[in-house]
Amino acid sequence: MIDFTKILKEYGTPSYVYDIDTLYQRVDYLKSKLGNRYDLVYAVKANSFIAKHLENKVARFEICSPGEFDICDQLGISHQKMVISGVYKDQETIERIMMNDDILKYTVESFRQYQLLESLARKHHHPIHVLIRLTSGNQFGVSEEDLEEILTIYDKDWILIDGIEYFSGTQKHSLSRIQKEITYLTEYMATLEKRYAIEIEELEYGPGFPVFYYQGDSFDEEEFLEEVKKILDTVENHKVTLELGRSIAATCGYYLTSVVDMKTNQYGNYVILDGGIHHLVYYGQTMAMKVPHYELLPERDSESFDYHLCGSLCTINDFLVKNITTRKLEIGDTFVFKNVGAYSSTEGISLFLSRDLPKVLLCDGDRILLVRDTIKTSAINFPNNVEVEE
Numbered sequence: 001m002i003d004f005t006k007i008l009k010e011y012g013t014p015s016y017v018y019d020i021d022t023l024y025q026r027v028d029y030l031k032s033k034l035g036n037r038y039d040l041v042y043a044v045k046a047n048s049f050i051a052k053h054l055e056n057k058v059a060r061f062e063i064c065s066p067g068e069f070d071i072c073d074q075l076g077i078s079h080q081k082m083v084i085s086g087v088y089k090d091q092e093t094i095e096r097i098m099m100n101d102d103i104l105k106y107t108v109e110s111f112r113q114y115q116l117l118e119s120l121a122r123k124h125h126h127p128i129h130v131l132i133r134l135t136s137g138n139q140f141g142v143s144e145e146d147l148e149e150i151l152t153i154y155d156k157d158w159i160l161i162d163g164i165e166y167f168s169g170t171q172k173h174s175l176s177r178i179q180k181e182i183t184y185l186t187e188y189m190a191t192l193e194k195r196y197a198i199e200i201e202e203l204e205y206g207p208g209f210p211v212f213y214y215q216g217d218s219f220d221e222e223e224f225l226e227e228v229k230k231i232l233d234t235v236e237n238h239k240v241t242l243e244l245g246r247s248i249a250a251t252c253g254y255y256l257t258s259v260v261d262m263k264t265n266q267y268g269n270y271v272i273l274d275g276g277i278h279h280l281v282y283y284g285q286t287m288a289m290k291v292p293h294y295e296l297l298p299e300r301d302s303e304s305f306d307y308h309l310c311g312s313l314c315t316i317n318d319f320l321v322k323n324i325t326t327r328k329l330e331i332g333d334t335f336v337f338k339n340v341g342a343y344s345s346t347e348g349i350s351l352f353l354s355r356d357l358p359k360v361l362l363c364d365g366d367r368i369l370l371v372r373d374t375i376k377t378s379a380i381n382f383p384n385n386v387e388v389e390e
C-alpha cells in the first residue's frame with residue numbers, strides 16, 4: 001500500500017508516483033498469461049522513469065529517439081537489450097550509437113534508413129542486426145515493395161536481417177484485428193521466405209494491448225489475453241516478441257493534484273486543481289465525460305456534490321472530469337488519479353502556460369525516491385538574446 005498521505009506531506013502536488021511493486025506484478029501477470037514463449041520488449045516512450053527497474057523483467061527496450069537512447073544509456077541499461085527504432089534516425093546519432101558495437105538491433109523504417117544503416121555499418125566495419133518494419137498503412141515502416149527491394153539488394157556482409165517488426169496502433173481490444181494482422185504477417189513471412197530463399201527468424205509485434213481507464217468500463221483482460229495467446233501460438237517457425245508500452249506501465253502510476261480554488265456559477269461547481277490536462281493523459285478525446293479511477297484524500301465522510309474538475313491552464317479545454325459526483329471538496333483536498341504510468345508524463349502538453357513540471361516519485365517497497373524534482377518550464381519558454389531595458 002502506498003502511503004499517499006506521507007508522500008503529500010513530504011512532496012506536495014502536482015506529482016507523479018510510480019510504484020515498482022505494482023509494475024513488477026503487472027509484468028509477471030502479463031508473462032503468466034502469455035507464457036514463456038513470448039519475450040517482452042518495453043517501449044521506453046511510455047515512461048522512461050521506470051525503465052531501469054524493468055531491466056531484469058523484459059528482454060529488450062525499444063528506443064525511438066536520441067533522447068531515449070541517452071536516458072537508457074545513462075541508466076546503464078545493457079546495449080545488448082536495445083532495439084534502436086524510430087521513424088527518424090539521423091546520421092550523427094546513429095553513428096554515435098553504432099560506436100557501441102554491442103547494440104542488439106536496429107529497425108529499418110524506410111528505404112533511406114536502410115541505406116543509411118548499411119552505409120554506416122560498412123564505414124565502421126561493423127555488421128548490424130536489423131528488423132524491417134512493415135507499414136500498417138501510415139508513415140511508419142516500409143511498403144511490401146520497399147521491403148522486397150531491400151531483401152533483393154542488401155549487403156549481407158553488413159546487414160543481418162533478423163525479421164519483421166509490425167505495430168499498427170495502441171488500445172487495440174479487437175481480437176479479430178489482432179487475428180487479421182497475425183494471419184497477414186505469417187502468410188507474408190512465408191511468402192518472403194519462399195520467394196527470397198531466406199529464413200525470417202523473428203516477428204517483433206506490437207499488439208497495442210488496451211488499458212481500461214474509466215469507471216464503468218468493463219473488459220475481461222484474462223480472457224482477452226488467453227485468446228491473444230491462442231492467436232500467437234499459431235505462429236510457427238518464428239520467434240515472436242511483443243513490444244508493449246501502455247499495458248506494462250499504466251497501472252503502476254498515480255497522479256496527485258490538489259484543489260486550489262473553487263467557485264460556483266449558473267453552470268455548476270468548478271474546482272481548480274494545481275495540475276491539469278498537460279499532466280494527465282489517458283487516451284484519446286473523452287472530453288472529460290468519463291470518470292477515471294481515483295482516490296480522494298483525506299478520507300472524509302460527507303454528502304455528495306457534483307463538480308467540474310478543471311486544471312490550471314488558460315484554456316477552456318482544461319477539464320479533467322466534468323460532472324463528477326463526490327464527497328464535499330475543500331481547498332487542499334487531493335485527487336489521486338490511477339493508471340497514469342504510461343504516456344501521462346511523456347505525452348502531456350507540459351510547456352503550455354510555462355507551468356512547472358510535476359515532481360516524479362518512485363515507490364520501491366517502503367522507500368520513496370524523488371527521481372525528478374519540480375522543473376521550471378519558464379526557462380524553456382524564455383526567449384534568449386532579447387534586449388531588456390533595465
Ligand SMILES: Cc1ncc(COP(=O)(O)O)c(C=O)c1O
Pocket residue numbers: 043045046062167169170171206207208209243244245246247
Ligand atoms: C513501434 C511501437 N511499438 C510499441 C509501441 C507501444 O504501444 P503500446 O503503448 O500501445 O503498447 C508503440 C507506441 O507508440 C510504437 O510506436
